[in-house]
Amino acid sequence: MAPRTLETSAADFLPERKTLPALRTAVQGCRGCDLYKNATQAVFGEGRVGAEVMLVGEQPGDQEDLQGRPFVGPAGKVLDKALEAAGIDRDDVYVTNAVKHFKWEPRGKRRIHKKPSGMQIAACRPWFDAEVEAVRPQVIVAMGATAAQALLGPKFKVTQERGKVISTGGIPIVATVHPSSILRAPDSESRHAEMARFIDDLRVVAAQIKQRRRAA
Ligand code: URA
Ligand code: SF4
Numbered sequence: 001m002a003p004r005t006l007e008t009s010a011a012d013f014l015p016e017r018k019t020l021p022a023l024r025t026a027v028q029g030c031r032g033c034d035l036y037k038n039a040t041q042a043v044f045g046e047g048r049v050g051a052e053v054m055l056v057g058e059q060p061g062d063q064e065d066l067q068g069r070p071f072v073g074p075a076g077k078v079l080d081k082a083l084e085a086a087g088i089d090r091d092d093v094y095v096t097n098a099v100k101h102f103k104w105e106p107r108g109k110r111r112i113h114k115k116p117s118g119m120q121i122a123a124c125r126p127w128f129d130a131e132v133e134a135v136r137p138q139v140i141v142a143m144g145a146t147a148a149q150a151l152l153g154p155k156f157k158v159t160q161e162r163g164k165v166i167s168t169g170g171i172p173i174v175a176t177v178h179p180s181s182i183l184r185a186p187d188s189e190s191r192h193a194e195m196a197r198f199i200d201d202l203r204v205v206a207a208q209i210k211q212r213r214r215a216a
Pocket of ligand 2 (some may be wrong): 009031044124125
């Protein structure tokens, strides 16, 4: 057996048959790291087998944690708008996160998002890998530094490499910003500019799918 490099991992909690429904059920029992303890539920990805695009965020937010679905809160609204503007059909997209449980800390009555650690991201990876295996997307979109660095290495810089198709030897990856960063833009002018750039990055993804459809 290979030596264990992690204290814990989700690997022990994966079902034998890794279909999306089986994975979705099993993830609720995951104890691969300590994030399950303070979360309402695990939030698994959504979309169909064969979806051409897999979008990867960081982790569920407050709304996602309560509703049990990815990208249904404010960042999800931004994402939906941008996908539509880029001409990407929601039905062709599988949406998920690098980490499946919400990590937060209290601030007054609110739950404030806290960045997952490298250990937690690594512990959760088997779920993501199983999703990729089951869905078999044509292109993966890493949104934000957490997803991008999880998939492309710790030195990867989204600001420098965004909106390019990155060949990996496996499924090509396009990195872009996280939609929540658009919500954090300081004024409406920069918010519009950031949104336009985000849409441009997604247009690269749309072009990639079209090209692959033509080649198929
Ligand atoms: N932010 C994420 O990274 N993922 C979600 O599902 C929601 C917000
Ligand atoms: Fe398991 Fe991931 Fe949740 Fe940690 S965050 S308990 S590894 S599903």
